[in-house]
Amino acid sequence: xxxxxxxxxxxxxxxxxxxxxxxxxxxxxxxxxxxxxxxxxxxxxxxxxxxxxxxxxxxxxxxxxxxxxxxxxxxxxxxxxxxxxxxxxxxxxxxxxxxxxxxxxxxxxxxxxxxxxxxxxxxxxxxxxxxxxxxxxxxxxxxxxxxxxxxxxxxxxxxxxxxxxxxxxxxxxxxxxxxxxxxxxxxxxxxxxxxxxxxxxxxxxxxxxxxxxxxxxxxxxxxxxxxxxxxxxxxxxxxxxx
Amino acid sequence: xxxxxxxxxxxxxxxxxxxxxxxxxxxxxxxxxxxxxxxxxxxxxxxxxxxxxxxxxxxxxxxxxxxxxxxxxxxxxxxxxxxxxxxxxxxxxxxxxxxxxxxxxxxxxxxxxxxxxxxxxxxxxxxxxxxxxxxxxxxxxxxxxxxxxxxxxxxxxxxxxxxxxxxxxxxxxxxxxxxxxxxxxxxxxxxxxxxxxxxxxxxxxxxxxxxxxxxxxxxxxxxxxxxxxxxxxxxxxxxxxxxxxxxxxxxxxxxxxxxxxxxxxxxxxxxxxxxxxxxxxxxxxxxxxxxxxxxxxxxxxxxxxxxxxxxxxxxxxxxxxxx
Amino acid sequence: xxxxxxxxxxxxxxxxxxxxxxxxxxxxxxxxxxxxxxxxxxxxxxxxxxxxxxxxxxxxxxxxxxxxxxxxxxxxxxxxxxxxxxxxxxxxxxxxxxxxxxxxxxxxxxxxxxxxxxxxxxxxxxxxxxxxxxxxxxxxxxxxxxxxxxxxxxxxxxxxxxxxxxxxxxxxxxxxxxxxxxxxxxxxxxxxxxxxxxxxxxxxxxxxxxxxxxxxxxxxxxxxxxxxxxxxxxxxxxxxxxxxxxxxxxxxxxxxxxxxxxxxxxxxxxxxxxxxxxxxxxxxxxxx
Numbered sequence: 001x002x003x004x005x006x007x008x009x010x011x012x013x014x015x016x017x018x019x020x021x022x023x024x025x026x027x028x029x030x031x032x033x034x035x036x037x038x039x040x041x042x043x044x045x046x047x048x049x050x051x052x053x054x055x056x057x058x059x060x061x062x063x064x065x066x067x068x069x070x071x072x073x074x075x076x077x078x079x080x081x082x083x084x085x086x087x088x089x090x091x092x093x094x095x096x097x098x099x100x101x102x103x104x105x106x107x108x109x110x111x112x113x114x115x116x117x118x119x120x121x122x123x124x125x126x127x128x129x130x131x132x133x134x135x136x137x138x139x140x141x142x143x144x145x146x147x148x149x150x151x152x153x154x155x156x157x158x159x160x161x162x163x164x165x166x167x168x169x170x171x172x173x174x175x176x177x178x179x180x181x182x183x184x185x186x187x188x189x190x191x192x193x194x195x196x197x198x199x200x201x202x203x204x205x206x207x208x209x210x211x212x213x214x215x216x217x218x219x220x221x222x223x224x225x226x227x228x229x230x231x232x233x234x235x236x237x238x239x240x241x242x
Numbered sequence: 243x244x245x246x247x248x249x250x251x252x253x254x255x256x257x258x259x260x261x262x263x264x265x266x267x268x269x270x271x272x273x274x275x276x277x278x279x280x281x282x283x284x285x286x287x288x289x290x291x292x293x294x295x296x297x298x299x300x301x302x303x304x305x306x307x308x309x310x311x312x313x314x315x316x317x318x319x320x321x322x323x324x325x326x327x328x329x330x331x332x333x334x335x336x337x338x339x340x341x342x343x344x345x346x347x348x349x350x351x352x353x354x355x356x357x358x359x360x361x362x363x364x365x366x367x368x369x370x371x372x373x374x375x376x377x378x379x380x381x382x383x384x385x386x387x388x389x390x391x392x393x394x395x396x397x398x399x400x401x402x403x404x405x406x407x408x409x410x411x412x413x414x415x416x417x418x419x420x421x422x423x424x425x426x427x428x429x430x431x432x433x434x435x436x437x438x439x440x441x442x443x444x445x446x447x448x449x450x451x452x453x454x455x456x457x458x459x460x461x462x463x464x465x466x467x468x469x470x471x472x473x474x475x476x477x478x479x480x481x482x483x484x485x486x487x488x489x490x491x492x493x494x495x496x497x498x499x500x501x502x503x504x505x506x507x508x509x510x511x512x513x514x515x516x517x518x519x520x521x522x523x524x525x526x527x528x529x530x531x532x533x534x535x536x537x538x539x540x541x542x543x544x545x546x547x548x549x550x551x552x553x554x555x556x557x558x559x560x561x562x563x564x565x
Numbered sequence: 566x567x568x569x570x571x572x573x574x575x576x577x578x579x580x581x582x583x584x585x586x587x588x589x590x591x592x593x594x595x596x597x598x599x600x601x602x603x604x605x606x607x608x609x610x611x612x613x614x615x616x617x618x619x620x621x622x623x624x625x626x627x628x629x630x631x632x633x634x635x636x637x638x639x640x641x642x643x644x645x646x647x648x649x650x651x652x653x654x655x656x657x658x659x660x661x662x663x664x665x666x667x668x669x670x671x672x673x674x675x676x677x678x679x680x681x682x683x684x685x686x687x688x689x690x691x692x693x694x695x696x697x698x699x700x701x702x703x704x705x706x707x708x709x710x711x712x713x714x715x716x717x718x719x720x721x722x723x724x725x726x727x728x729x730x731x732x733x734x735x736x737x738x739x740x741x742x743x744x745x746x747x748x749x750x751x752x753x754x755x756x757x758x759x760x761x762x763x764x765x766x767x768x769x770x771x772x773x774x775x776x777x778x779x780x781x782x783x784x785x786x787x788x789x790x791x792x793x794x795x796x797x798x799x800x801x802x803x804x805x806x807x808x809x810x811x812x813x814x815x816x817x818x819x820x821x822x823x824x825x826x827x828x829x830x831x832x833x834x835x836x837x838x839x840x841x842x843x844x845x846x847x848x849x850x851x852x853x
Contacts, residue, residue: 052446078448086446092439094504103436106429107448115429155447298663349839355659356602357842359667360793364835367790375828488786492671499664533679540672543664548653551661 003066005030005159005190006051011060011070013046020046022214024060028159033181033191035205035222037198039235042211044194045087048161051192052084053077064159079107083157085148087164087194093137097128097147100136104154122150126180142173149180159190166197178203198226210234248507256416263408272404276476278517279411280469285497285509286418287465292495293504294422294431295458296438297351298359301366302494305463307373307486308342309335309470314385314480328398332471339467340460347459351452354441363488370486384481387474398475407476414472415510418465423506425461434458438504466494489536496539499546502555511554569701574819576702580712582815584770587715588788589795589807589814590722591766597739597802598759599655604666605646606792607785608673609764613639613771615677618686618780627692628775629710636768643764647757655756670785677782685779693776707777718769719808722762726804735759739802790831791818794838813837 004027013021021043028034036044049055051062053074062070069077083104092100101119102112109115123129126146131139136147145165152160162181166174174197181204185191195201201208201222208225210218212234218225225231263272284306292298313331320326350361374382393400400406425431433454436444445451474480484490493516501512516539523534550556592606603609613635620631628635646669654665693710696703726732738745738755746752778784795814799806814834821833 054442054446073450074442074445075448075450078446084446086443090440090443092436092443094439095435099432099435103432103444103449104447106432110429112427112429112432115432151443151447292660296660298660300663300667349843352843356663357797359604359663360602361839361842364790364793364838367786368832368835371828371831492667495664499660503660533675536671536675537679540668540670540675543668543671544650545668547657547661547664547668548650551658551664 002030004028005032005065006192007061007063007066008051009061009063011047011050011057011062013043013050013055014058019214021050021057024211024214024216026209026216026219028190028192030158031185031188031190033185033193033204033206035201035208036192036194036211037196037201037208037225037231038211041213042234043214044211045163046214047211048084048163048192048194051077051161052082078155078157081156081158082161083152083155083159084161085145085152085163085165087167089141089144089148091136091139091144091147093135095136096133097136097139098123098132100147101150101154104151107155119150119154122154125153125183126150127176142169142177145169145177146180153184157189159192160184162191162193164194164196166195166200174200202226259412263405269404272408274517274521276404276408276411278513279408279415280472281494281497281517282510282513283411283415283418284466284469284494285501285512286415286422287462287469288494289498289503289505289509290422290425290434290465291458291462293498293508294426294438295434295455297455297458298355298495299362299459299462299491300359300495301362301364301369301488301491302462302466303486303488303490304346304366304369305339305343305466306470306473306490306494307369307480307482308339308463309467310474310480310485311335311373311379311385311470312338312467313471314387314474315379318385318388327396328471328475329396332398332468335471336464336467339463339470343459343463344456347456351455351459363491366486366488366491370482370488373482373486380481382482384479384484387478387480389478399478411472414468417468419506419510421461421465426506430454430457435504492536492539492543496543498553499551500542500553502553503551505553505555508553508555515554571823573702574823575816576704577708578816578819579812580704580708580815581818582812583712583715583719583808584774584811585788585791585795585814586808586811587719587722587766587770589792589799589811590719590804591763592792593796593799593802593804593807594722594726594759594766595763596796597804598735598756599651599742601651601655601662602666602793603760603763604663604789605670605673606763606767607787607789608670609639609642609767609785610771610774610788611677611780611782611785612642612673613768614775614778614780614784615681616768617772617775618688621688621691621775622686628688628772629692632769632772635772636765639768639771640761640765644757644761646764647760651756651760652753670789674782674785681782683781683783685781687779688775691776705777711773711776714773715770718766722766723805725762731758735762787831790838791834794834794841797838798841 006028009025011021011024024047038044046055050057053072053076056071061068064080064082069080092103098119101122102115105115105118123132126149128143128146128150131143139147165177169177178200181191205222207220208222209216210225210231217230217234218228262275266272288302312335313328316326316331316334317328346365350358353361373379390397390399391401393402433449436449437451437454441451470485497512497516498509500516501510502508520535523538546553588610592603595601595603616635616638617628617631620626620634621628650665650669654661691707693707695706697706726736734750735755735758738750738752742752791814795807795810798813799810817837818830818834822830825833
């Protein structure tokens with residue numbers, strides 16, 4: 001049996017008395033697209049922080065390709081092929097869009113010309129080529145989301161973590177983003193996508209992990225998870241659980 | 243188009259700078275220009291750490307003093323025998339400053355923003371206090387640079403005219419700008435700026451943040467120390483009050499901030515305005531001139547930070563921006 | 566190093582520590598409100614001390630008598646600093662925020678130097694003068710009055726913040742600016758008030774210090790450093806925490822001077838600052 005790309009086992013994180021993540025376990029296979037859902041406060045972003053080195057777990061294992069990455073610094077994890085976007089967007093405001101993405105591209109080359117070429121490719125794949133020379137701080141929310149993705153993509157990750165990319169984007173922009181994620185998946189990148197938009201999750205995920213109050217309450221194909229009584233109860237309350 | 247104009251302007255200015263001492267042969271104008279070059283160079287060095295990498299150091303005088311004291315002590319005490327030329331001292335001073343910067347940086351870079359700035363002030367004050375109380379390096383009395391005649395490049399001193407000093411200062415400035423420019427275009431420069439904009443996002447893109455901050459610090463410290471040695475060989479006397487005070491750190495910051503933090507030309511613009519300004523207040527107000535200088539500097543710093551934190555360069559760019 | 570000298574030192578450090586606590590409380594209050602470090606805090610203290618000095622030199626008013634005047638003046642200075650300077654840089658990049666108050670510090674310090682020179686001035690024969698003996702230890706009366714006064718002011722501040730409506734509004738604004746304004750709290754007024762009170766704390770401390778401390782333009786510098794350390798130790802934004810922190814700083818300063826070397830006592834204090842912010846960034850009692 002092939003080793004999964006990402007293996008999370010019994011991961012727990014506490015902040016004082018609050019247990020943000022409790023015994024979280026699941027796996028992500030090579031090139032798989034896993035959706036993560038859960039109401040606010042379920043511990044989704046904490047999980048991302050744990051996976052990308054911004055937090056260290058209090059218990060449990062996190063293995064990338066069989067090698068433990070728990071407790072490594074964010075830049076070390078990034079260089080091992082894990083990219084991410086942030087829910088609270090973090091563009092390099094004082095730099096241009098192209099320069100932003102070049103920072104990502106520099107992970108794989110020290111040559112500015114090569115980095116520039118790679119960055120231009122990434123910008124094209126997210127559809128931001130025409131804004132390449134604008135300063136990042138003047139972009140709209142939807143454009144910033146694309147920028148974050150392009151930046152992470154330029155590092156050529158094997159696993160990409162997307163944190164609520166449709167949040168704050170108007171209806172017209174969503175299909176474009178979904179199409180982008182589909183293309184990335186088709187190219188072979190493994191993805192973990194945190195999303196609130198159920199239609200998006202249903203449309204792109206191969207499997208879905210549902211979190212509630214820090215615990216995994218359901219894992220499985222999208223249709224199964226979204227009709228799971230516990231999941232419905234978590235989002236909408238007992239009355240809707242049927 | 244704009245950058246080509248900038249290049250032409252740069253060459254013209256360089257030409258003018260080279261020709262200046264041939265036209266102005268009196269010591270006073272040359273002295274003013276030398277000090278403009280020196281401050282522009284110090285501000286350029288500070289800019290690498292603070293402007294590009296975003297780490298606001300308010301204690302940079304430490305490195306200036308390191309350069310000055312290292313070369314002077316070496317020259318004075320003749321420790322290396324015949325090799326005690328101030329040039330060797332200059333190189334050694336830069337090395338020591340870089341080393342010191344790493345030692346300081348290791349704990350201090352874990353701090354961010356305000357806390358980092360406070361720590362740099364504290365380091366500066368502590369070092370100055372230590373040197374004042376350390377007799378082996380002259381204490382509060384300071385050190386005199388041995389005068390050796392006749393003028394010689396090897397001994398890094400010229401008493402007949404300021405001309406060679408002028409060209410050395412210009413060369414140091416060009417060196418600092420060259421290094422600065424080289425950094426900006428390289429991966430290191432992009433990484434510095436990313437760290438300045440958002441440290442966490444930078445780390446998530448694979449940048450070893452602490453390592454790059456230390457790198458910026460080392461480059462900045464080494465360049466600053468070169469200026470310290472130059473100063474010692476120009477003025478022939480150093481003491482904690484002249485090469486280690488907070489006011490020097492402030493002035494270096496102000497030169498960069500007024501001109502435009504994080505730009506190549508900012509430090510030069512800032513120096514070109516502030517040094518003559520200092521001269522005017524000194525001539526007008528004599529002894530109290532020094533305190534009055536600082537009053538004006540304080541006002542300027544406040545005004546710049548409120549009105550246009552990007553300094554004069556930002557004002558100019560706003561004016562020339564095409565919609 | 567006899568036990569007596571050590572004990573004397575500890576008491577002395579404790580007394581001064583209470584004054585440091587009051588100075589730090591003002592700084593912590595301002596930071597808690599808007600996450601801006603007032604780099605000119607030490608200079609506010611200097612202004613307070615000069616006010617007391619000149620009230621004595623010109624009108625023969627004892628610092629204790631002119632204390633209300635000093636406090637009012639400093640309150641106005643703090644609020645005016647907010648209105649004239651800080652208000653414009655609330656959302657500015659950090660560089661601008663640091664330089665704004667830093668510039669103010671430079672301005673105040675050099676203005677004092679330009680106006681009054683670098684001489685060390687001193688208030689002679691204040692009302693609180695001499696020493697008293699308590700159980701074999703000698704306590705300077707001015708120092709004792711200063712620490713009791715600081716403690717009283719600290720208590721007053723704490724009462725104001727936690728028991729009055731305005732004080733609670735201040736706390737609300739510190740915790741969540743937007744939510745507070747949605748509740749009808751005028752955040753601009755709160756900020757100005759916060760700066761005024763923070764400066765007023767320093768006003769009290771300065772008036773008290775002028776009874777026995779030299780008054781000169783640079784005096785703010787060392788107190789600044791000690792205040793930053795105390796605020797970091799107590800937790801930025803945690804006003805009650807600064808009481809313990811101030812005392813700790815006072816003790817470390819004295820003991821560092823006694824046990825290591827007088828010239829290096831500030832180095833010891835700075836070392837404490839580093840240790841605290843690196844090992845426990847939220848301070849001993851911090852919020853975050």
